[in-house]
Amino acid sequence: xxxxxxxxxxxxxxxxxxxxxxxxxxxxxxxxxxxxxxxxxxxxxxxxxxxxxxxxxxxxxxxxxxxxxxxxxxxxxxxxxxxxxxxxxxxxxxxxxxxxxxxxxxxxxxxxxxxxxxxxxxxxxxxxxxxxxxxxxxxxxxxxxxxxxxxxxxxxxxxxxxxxxxxxxxxxxxxxxxxxxxxxxxxxxxxxxxxxxxxxxxxxxxxxxxxxxxxxxxxxxxxxxxxxxxxxxxxxxxxxxxxxxxxxxxxxxxxxxxxxxxxxxxxxxxxxxxxxxxxxxxxxxxxxxxxxxxxxxxxxxxxxxxxxxxxxxxxxxxxxxxxxxxxxxxxxxxxxxxxxxxxxxxxxxxxxxxxxxxxxxxxxxxxxxxxxxxxxxxxxxxxxxxxxxxxxxxxxxxxxxxxxxxxxxxxxxxxxxxxxxxxxxxxxxxxxxxxxxxxxxxxxxxxxxxxxxxxxxxxxxxxxxxxxxxxxxxxxxxxxxxxxxxxxxxxxxxxxxxxxxxxxxxxxxxxxxxxxxxxxxxxxxxxxxxxxxxxxxxxxxxxxxxxxxxxxxxxxxxxxxxxxxxxxxxxxxxxxxxxxxxxxxxxxxxxxxxxxxxxxxxxxxxxxxxxxxxxxxxxxxxxxxxxxxxxxxxxxxx
Numbered sequence: 010x011x012x013x014x015x016x017x018x019x020x021x022x023x024x025x026x027x028x029x030x031x032x033x034x035x036x037x038x039x040x041x042x043x044x045x046x047x048x049x050x051x052x053x054x055x056x057x058x059x060x061x062x063x064x065x066x067x068x069x070x071x072x073x074x075x076x077x078x079x080x081x082x083x084x085x086x087x088x089x090x091x092x093x094x095x096x097x098x099x100x101x102x103x104x105x106x107x108x109x110x111x112x113x114x115x116x117x118x119x120x121x122x123x124x125x126x127x128x129x130x131x132x133x134x135x136x137x138x139x140x141x142x143x144x145x146x147x148x149x150x151x152x153x154x155x156x157x158x159x160x161x162x163x164x165x166x167x168x169x170x171x172x173x174x175x176x177x178x179x180x181x182x183x184x185x186x187x188x189x190x191x192x193x194x195x196x197x198x199x200x201x202x203x204x205x206x207x208x209x210x211x212x213x214x215x216x217x218x219x220x221x222x223x224x225x226x227x228x229x230x231x232x233x234x235x236x237x238x239x240x241x242x243x244x245x246x247x248x249x250x251x252x253x254x255x256x257x258x259x260x261x262x263x264x265x266x267x268x269x270x271x272x273x274x275x276x277x278x279x280x281x282x283x284x285x286x287x288x289x290x291x292x293x294x295x296x297x298x299x300x301x302x303x304x305x306x307x308x309x310x311x312x313x314x315x316x317x318x319x320x321x322x323x324x325x326x327x328x329x330x331x332x333x334x335x336x337x338x339x340x341x342x343x344x345x346x347x348x349x350x351x352x353x354x355x356x357x358x359x360x361x362x363x364x365x366x367x368x369x370x371x372x373x374x375x376x377x378x379x380x381x382x383x384x385x386x387x388x389x390x391x392x393x394x395x396x397x398x399x400x401x402x403x404x405x406x407x408x409x410x411x412x413x414x415x416x417x418x419x420x421x422x423x424x425x426x427x428x429x430x431x432x433x434x435x436x437x438x439x440x441x442x443x444x445x446x447x448x449x450x451x452x453x454x455x456x457x458x459x460x461x462x463x464x465x466x467x468x469x470x471x472x473x474x475x476x477x478x479x480x481x482x483x484x485x486x487x488x489x490x491x492x493x494x495x496x497x498x499x500x501x502x503x504x505x506x507x508x509x510x511x512x513x514x515x516x517x518x519x520x521x522x523x524x525x526x527x528x529x530x531x532x533x534x535x536x537x538x539x540x541x542x543x544x545x546x547x548x549x550x551x552x553x554x555x556x557x558x559x560x561x562x563x564x565x566x567x568x569x570x571x572x573x574x575x576x577x578x579x580x581x582x583x584x585x586x587x588x589x590x591x592x593x594x595x596x597x598x599x600x601x602x603x604x605x606x607x608x609x610x611x612x613x614x615x616x617x618x619x620x621x622x623x624x625x626x627x628x629x630x631x632x633x634x635x636x637x638x639x640x641x642x643x644x645x646x647x
Contacts, residue, residue, distance in 0.1 A: 063153025069142040070131060070149065070226055072535040073578045076140050078283075087136055087622035088287025088631050094273065096614070096634020097293040099314035105300045105482065105511050106266040109247035113232065115191050115519070115553045117247035118511055120269045121296045126254035127232035130160050130179065130212075132284055135622030135630070138534040141226055142284050145174060145233060145255075146212070151225075158225050160212040167278040168235050168255045174278075176206035181236040183214065183228060189245050192553045197227045197538045204228075221573040223537025257289040270295040287618070290633035302485055309610070310339075312644065316611040316628055321485070322390040325608055333612070338642045340613050343606040344621055349401045350603035352394060352530040355479070357597060360521055360550075360559040363469065363477055367425075370596040372454035376496040377599055379435065381442035382489055391602035395434045396589050398532055399603060403585035405432040405593070416571060416587040420564035425594050433593040435600055442492055443499070451500055467501030476503035477524035482514035486527055519553045528557050528598075535578070536585060540569045544592065558597040565591050614639045 068080040084090045102121035109117030112124065131141040131149075143149070146160035166174035183204040186194050200220035207213050214228055234244075238253040251260035255278065258271035271294045279285045297314045299305035306324060309317045310331045319325045319341075333339045357364040357373075364370055383389050396404035409417065409429060417428055427433060438444040459470035467475045479490050487506060494504045509517070517523050530543050539555075541548060546561035548554045568591055572584035607626050616635040621627040 061150075065151045066148055067151070068148055069140060070229060071137070071141070072139040072222070072226075073581075076142070077137050078134065078140070078142060082283050084283050084286040085134060085136060085288075085622070087618055087620060087627060089616070089618045089633070090287045092287050092290045092616065092618075092631070092633040094275075094290050094633070095292050095636070096639070097295055098291040098316060098615075098629065098632070098634075099295045099297060100316055100629075101297050101299060101305045101309070101314045104298070106298055107269070108265060108512075109249065110252055110260065111244075111246065111248055113186060113190050113194060114245050116245065118515060120263070122269070122271060122294065123252075123260075124232060124256070125258035125271045125294065126252060126256045126260060127234070128166070128174070128255045128279070129230050129232060130162075131226070131229035133230070135625040135627065138624065139226075141229055144279060144282070144284055145179070146229070149229075156216045156218065156220070158214045158216075158228070159207075160214070160229075162210040162212060163279075164210050165278055166255060168238075168253055169259055169274060170253060172235065172237065173209070174233060174235075174255050175209040176212035177209070178236045179212045179233050180204040180206045181239075182234045183231060185234070185239070185244055186231055192548075192551050193542055193555055194231070196542065196548060196551070197224070198231075200224055201228065219574070221538050221541070222575065223533075223535070223573075227538055257285070258294060261293065266298060268295060268297050288630045290631075292634075294629065302483070312612060315614060316609065318607060318609040318626070320604075320608075322387040325390070326388045329610065334610075338613055338644070339610055341608070341610045343608050344626055346605055346607050348624055349403075349532045349534060350394070350399055350605075352397055352399060352532055352600075353528065353603070354394065354598040354600040355525050356528045356558045357525055357599075358521060358523055358557070358559060359561075359597065361477075361524055363473075363475060363524070366458045367594075367596045368454045368458040369460070369469075369475070372451040372458070372500075373497065373502070374596065374599040375436055375447045375451035375454070376500060376502075377493045378438045378440070378442050378444060378447075378496065379602070380438045380440040382492065383602070384440060385442075386488055387602070391604055393435060393602050394600040395593070396432070397530070397592055398536070398585055398589055400605075401532075401534070402582055403532075403536070403589065405586045405589040407431065409587065409590060410583065412583045413587045413590070416568060416584065417564075417590065420567065420591075423562070423564050424591055428590045428594050432590050433596075443496060448496065448499060455500070462501055465501055466503070474503060475501070476505075478505040478507045480507050480509065480514070480517065480523040480526050482509055482511050484508055518557065521550075521559070526557060527601075530555075535581060537573060540572055540588070544588075545569055560592070560595075560597055562591070562595065565595075612644060613642055614644055 069076045104118065104121055107118050107120040109119050110123060111117060112119035128145050130144065130146040132144045134140045134142060145162055145166050147163050148161045150159040162176050162179065168174055183198065183201060187198040187201055200217040201214060202217050203215045205213050216224055233255065235253045249265060257274055257277050259274055261270040261272035263269040273289065273292045297308065299308060302321065306328060308314060310333065329341060357370050359365060379393055383391060398404045408431065414429065417424065436447050438447055455467060460475065461468050469475055490506050494506065497504045518526065532539060542555040544556065544560045544565050546566050548556040549559045549561040565588065568584060568588040572581060572588060575581035575584050609626060614635060615632045618627065618631050
């Protein structure tokens with residue numbers, strides 16, 4: 010089962026392995042992604058000097074704490090600063106196809122890895138949970154009221170055609186992303202009141218009072234486009250014209266829907282910056298597309314691509330018996346997953362009449378036998394998810410604290426009583442695959458919701474049959490869904506599985522034309538704007554939203570707003586625990602499972618630093634091609 014499946018990326022690191030915001034939930038892998046980094050309330054940055062009364066000047070940004078790296082750091086501790094350049098890293102994305110290089114708008118299925126082409130004002134450390142350091146911007150000045158951020162740009166920054174990258178380009182990028190970018194991006198930037206170039210190397214960004222805590226880092230992490238390039242081009246158009254960027258790679262050869270190769274820009278303007286040294290070491294990063302996971306695995310075994318994060322427990326347990334693995338040419342390893350895991354599950358589309366009653370949603374969940382599924386299909390390799398902030402101190406546990414109760418009390422009449430007790434957890438079955446006690450509980454809930462039966466068919470209170478479909482664009486979950494469907498049939502519920510192509514899937518999600526869909530939410534260590542994206546009524550009916558469940562609840566809205574305004578880590582933890590209780594009480598989903606480790610396999614062609622970064626496997630960014638190893642195993646693949 011895929012433990013790091015598909016989701017919208019919200020940082021550059023996520024965008025590398027992903028397509029970008031246009032890819033919808035099932036088109037972008039989070040394989041090498043660390044959680045979404047959450048930006049500053051007061052920036053949390055080490056002060057370098059005071060530029061004006063009350064103004065802070067810093068070389069980086071973080072949420073609440075100091076930056077680990079000083080202003081004069083030489084390189085990150087997880088890289089080999091002397092790593093050689095060369096060779097090819099070949100990967101296979103989860104997305105089955107692509108039809109555009111425009112990765113930042115709603116239209117089209119973007120090619121994986123397009124953000125390799127674009128630089129950002131600041132970039133993320135993979136050793137810290139929420140720290141960004143200057144890339145195009147060497148420093149940032151933060152006003153006393155935290156509503157004006159002045160980015161001081163490096164004058165040496167250049168686009169690939171040699172033209173200067175200036176504050177005018179950065180301002181253009183923020184403004185056009187806010188007005189025409191993918192809804193996920195434009196929603197994140199809604200509290201940007203202005204972005205203007207004060208000079209070629211000075212960008213002034215102003216925020217609305219009450220802006221979200223993570224807005225400054227969301228601004229610092231947006232791609233920078235060439236204003237001149239888009240002077241005579243439609244920013245919103247789907248296109249296979251390679252874009253003009255300034256990043257470490259350029260689009261090279263490609264064949265639509267089959268592969269795309271990114272070639273290292275040997276004249277990359279930032280190659281000697283501390284934030285870049287030892288990273289982006291491959292001459293070519295290539296993504297090979299396959300329409301089926303099993304076909305992709307066979308291609309990996311043949312050397313068609315050279316690194317694979319193994320997201321299927323069955324394959325990890327039984328599939329590595331091929332000659333290249335037995336003789337040592339292919340290696341396997343695991344590294345701890347120190348991040349909040351990808352929060353995945355089956356999401357109910359609560360916009361549908363059939364799912365409007367939480368009791369009906371809960372009853373459906375009782376028909377899923379996780380214990381049987383885990384033992385028989387997943388080799389007990391995973392842990393069940395219960396919380397929207399799983400495996401972190403943000404998750405609700407036990408009885409609410411006095412601080413949590415104070416947040417929840419104003420909404421007591423809008424929330425079930427359980428919110429003030431132990432948080433809801435998914436039922437534990439007897440592992441038989443057909444737990445009669447749980448099925449009885451499901452039936453009791455249906456009856457309580459006013460459902461009846463006629464000729465063995467469960468009817469909603471209005472007399473219509475209770476029926477729905479599981480929608481997906483891949484058959485990877487079919488083995489897990491079929492036993493679920495069988496148990497639902499025993500209850501008189503008709504459920505079907507529908508697999509559609511990537512384009513149709515994306516369109517149906519954008520138009521809310523689905524019943525139940527598999528989704529993944531990526532939560533940061535300091536959750537911010539993603540809370541709006543996933544849970545706010547403001548996003549519930551926006552086409553292309555990440556709020557697939559259609560969450561729209563006044564108590565949830567209020568708790569999200571409080572979390573976004575939390576001024577300390579302690580306040581944020583309390584807000585998230587209260588929010589977790591409220592969300593879990595509404596049964597918006599049927600939780601899946603997560604993997605506490607990263608599992609990946611690779612052809613023995615690469616050099617690696619002494620250690621990986623704390624919050625990433627480091628494969629794409631910090632590994633390098635080892636020519637001696639390639640000769641030793643006589644590699645003849647890609």
